[in-house]
Amino acid sequence: MTRPFFSGVxxxxxxxxxxxxTALMGLPLEAVRRVAEAAQSPGRPPVIWLHFxxxxxxxxxxxxxxHPTLASLILDLVSLDYQETLMAGSGEQAEKALEDSIKxxxxxxxxxxxxxxxxxxxxxxxxxGGKTALESLSRAAPGAAAIVSIGTCASYGGIQxxxxxxTGAVGVSNVVNxxxxxxxxxxxxxxxxxxxxxxxIQTFKKMPVLDQLGRPMFAYGRRIHEHCERxxxxxxxxxxxxxxxxxxxxxxxxxxxxxxGPATFANCSVQRFNDTGTWPVSVGHxxxxxxxxxxxxxxxxxxxVQIHSLTPPDTYPAAVVEEKGKGADPLTTGxxxxxxGAALGAGAMLVKRLPKEVGDxxxx
Amino acid sequence: xxxxxxxxxxxxxxxxxxVLAVGRAGFASEGAINDNGVGLLYDATRCxxxxxxxxxxxxxxxxxxxxxxxxxxxxxxxxxxLDGKTRNIVKLYRESESVWSxxxxxxxxxxxxxxxxxCPVSAMQQDADGRVFYDKTxxxxxxxxxxxxxxxxxxFQWEKPLPQIVKCDLCKFSEVPRKGxxxxxxxxxxxxxxxxxxxxxxxxxxxxxETNPGRYRSYVYGEHEVGGTNVLYLASAAVPFDxxxxxxxxxxxxxxxxxxxxxxxxxxxMAPLALYxxxxxxxxxxxxKLSKGGEKEEER
Numbered sequence: 153m154t155r156p157f158f159s160g161v162x163x164x165x166x167x168x169x170x171x172x173x174t175a176l177m178g179l180p181l182e183a184v185r186r187v188a189e190a191a192q193s194p195g196r197p198p199v200i201w202l203h204f205x206x207x208x209x210x211x212x213x214x215x216x217x218x219h220p221t222l223a224s225l226i227l228d229l230v231s232l233d234y235q236e237t238l239m240a241g242s243g244e245q246a247e248k249a250l251e252d253s254i255k256x257x258x259x260x261x262x263x264x265x266x267x268x269x270x271x272x273x274x275x276x277x278x279x280x281g282g283k284t285a286l287e288s289l290s291r292a293a294p295g296a297a298a299i300v301s302i303g304t305c306a307s308y309g310g311i312q313x314x315x316x317x318x319t320g321a322v323g324v325s326n327v328v329n330x331x332x333x334x335x336x337x338x339x340x341x342x343x344x345x346x347x348x349x350x351x352x353i354q355t356f357k358k359m360p361v362l363d364q365l366g367r368p369m370f371a372y373g374r375r376i377h378e379h380c381e382r383x384x385x386x387x388x389x390x391x392x393x394x395x396x397x398x399x400x401x402x403x404x405x406x407x408x409x410x411x412x413g414p415a416t417f418a419n420c421s422v423q424r425f426n427d428t429g430t431w432p433v434s435v436g437h438x439x440x441x442x443x444x445x446x447x448x449x450x451x452x453x454x455x456x457v458q459i460h461s462l463t464p465p466d467t468y469p470a471a472v473v474e475e476k477g478k479g480a481d482p483l484t485t486g487x488x489x490x491x492x493g494a495a496l497g498a499g500a501m502l503v504k505r506l507p508k509e510v511g512d513x514x515x516x
Numbered sequence: 517x518x519x520x521x522x523x524x525x526x527x528x529x530x531x532x533x534x535v536l537a538v539g540r541a542g543f544a545s546e547g548a549i550n551d552n553g554v555g556l557l558y559d560a561t562r563c564x565x566x567x568x569x570x571x572x573x574x575x576x577x578x579x580x581x582x583x584x585x586x587x588x589x590x591x592x593x594x595x596x597x598l599d600g601k602t603r604n605i606v607k608l609y610r611e612s613e614s615v616w617s618x619x620x621x622x623x624x625x626x627x628x629x630x631x632x633x634x635c636p637v638s639a640m641q642q643d644a645d646g647r648v649f650y651d652k653t654x655x656x657x658x659x660x661x662x663x664x665x666x667x668x669x670x671x672f673q674w675e676k677p678l679p680q681i682v683k684c685d686l687c688k689f690s691e692v693p694r695k696g697x698x699x700x701x702x703x704x705x706x707x708x709x710x711x712x713x714x715x716x717x718x719x720x721x722x723x724x725x726e727t728n729p730g731r732y733r734s735y736v737y738g739e740h741e742v743g744g745t746n747v748l749y750l751a752s753a754a755v756p757f758d759x760x761x762x763x764x765x766x767x768x769x770x771x772x773x774x775x776x777x778x779x780x781x782x783x784x785x786m787a788p789l790a791l792y793x794x795x796x797x798x799x800x801x802x803x804x805k806l807s808k809g810g811e812k813e814e815e816r
Contacts, residue, residue, distance in 0.1 A: 464571060467586075469595070470608065472759060
């Protein structure tokens with residue numbers, strides 16, 4: 153073997169991670185072998201990783217995960233030619249590495265973009281090595297085999313693009329066209345979604361199936377709400393009404409304190425985070441809808457979201473509708489009849505007493 | 517058309533209508549009851565009340581959600597009954613902790629459906645498989661079907677400017693062409709709803725009641741009611757059918773009875789002819805009287 157297992161990763165951990173990634177792609181168990189082979193293949197795809205308007209949270213969530221396997225897998229899986237957070241070199245030297253990689257691996261490298269691209273005033277709001285984000289991206293994009301936008305900022309503009317968006321920040325797909333773009337939104341996205349996407353391309357040499365927002369269907373095909381552990385509370389109408397109240401302490405549904413789960417497509421409620429099975433909702437914070445361009449940074453975290461695909465609650469209407477009250481009793485009927493009769497009689501008498509013809513009266 | 521007089525036009529119209537009416541009556545009359553249609557068998561003792569069928573029905577037939585009276589924010593699809601947005605619903609009868617039952621409510625698909633019989637424009641129809649379905653392109657919105665149905669199934673879209681009738685058609689146009697069975701039967705996790713030929717379903721229902729007399733009420737609802745229905749019900753021994761909203765109904769189909777009278781009267785356009793003949797007779801009589809009276813007047 154040219155390379156043993158990844159440095160610092162046991163065979164067991166390696167296979168476990170491959171297994172998780174394969175399951176996440178929705179592939180059968182037999183596919184694990186192919187994925188593991190692809191992960192060990194010596195021909196590592198070159199990756200250029202550009203950072204623009206961002207907080208480096210996406211990189212951080214990848215690197216600082218409690219378990220080292222994931223980060224080492226990703227970093228060993230690819231030949232990371234340029235990554236501002238991780239590379240040893242700096243200044244001219246680093247920029248040269250970028251130029252060289254773009255030239256050398258033309259048409260082969262995967263371009264990973266982290267962060268939004270400012271477009272206002274020719275994009276002066278974000279410069280790396282004296283070049284604006286727009287310039288860097290338009291330099292690197294044409295030679296890329298595929299572009300992966302990691303994080304909500306690179307996918308849709310993210311927090312920079314929130315109203316009033318002073319820098320005119322946009323996502324990669326607004327700047328680059330005619331290139332396959334895979335969006336891995338999230339703030340930060342699950343590192344497994346990124347790993348699975350890279351492994352998918354490695355193993356099958358093609359793009360995963362994407363939804364209309366450019367997200368891989370295997371990770372973003374369903375709403376968080378559909379697999380949420382608090383869902384039974386939603387169906388039963390047991391809600392936390394405000395933070396810290398009795399319902400909140402009891403672990404009731406967070407919808408009424410702003411959970412965006414019913415409108416958010418992502419696999420957080422299945423894959424969880426930090427290799428420990430936690431995620432925001434499990435610790436009592438409502439989902440903020442960070443994978444949805446129309447939800448996060450567009451609506452308040454604590455506003456209730458409109459639910460579009462409504463489902464039945466776990467209450468039931470009665471099989472036989474009870475009759476609405478009892479009918480009028482005889483006494484009431486009699487009294488009402490008498491009054492009505494008297495009124496009718498009085499009316500008739502009144503008519504009799506009226507002058508015979510109106511015309512007569514006038515002529516008098 | 518310019519030379520067409522009003523009188524001529526109306527005459528022509530009447531004649532065409534007559535021909536059509538005779539043709540229709542001849543076609544629709546004396547249709548033998550088809551007892552090999554498709555239908556559902558709902559077993560209330562198997563139902564776990566998960567409402568998967570309610571959600572699946574809405575998805576398959578593209579029906580909007582209905583707000584519940586207890587749910588001002590509209591976060592659930594919580595219809596209280598069948599309505600203009602709901603073709604299928606699961607209800608609950610609860611007498612005590614131990615005596616209770618779910619019941620799924622949808623069109624019973626009568627073998628001799630009253631709604632089809634009363635519809636003046638054949639918007640309600642029954643197909644060769646016994647499914648009763650609705651053709652919105654023909655409907656004139658008279659809502660006679662709603663009055664006629666003994667199970668109060670057809671519902672009206674009261675809130676819409678161009679309303680339609682809403683009722684179960686056993687997914688005739690939606691799920692059956694795609695997956696071979698209605699959405700409710702396809703999604704049911706406990707096979708409480710089964711789809712199939714009525715004869716087979718009836719045999720299966722009887723097998724269950726006979727082999728499990730302690731569990732089931734020894735009666736298959738829908739076997740005889742109003743001439744028999746394609747949707748059959750089994751219920752727990754402890755719960756009478758009328759408590760589940762399934763009324764005690766005669767075994768004869770009202771539609772068969774009324775059609776017998778109507779089709780006899782109108783056979784060969786008899787009744788209108790008789791009426792017109794009588795009118796003609798009265799008119800001639802009066803004409804004679806009038807002309808005689810006129811003569812007398814002149815004499816004076």
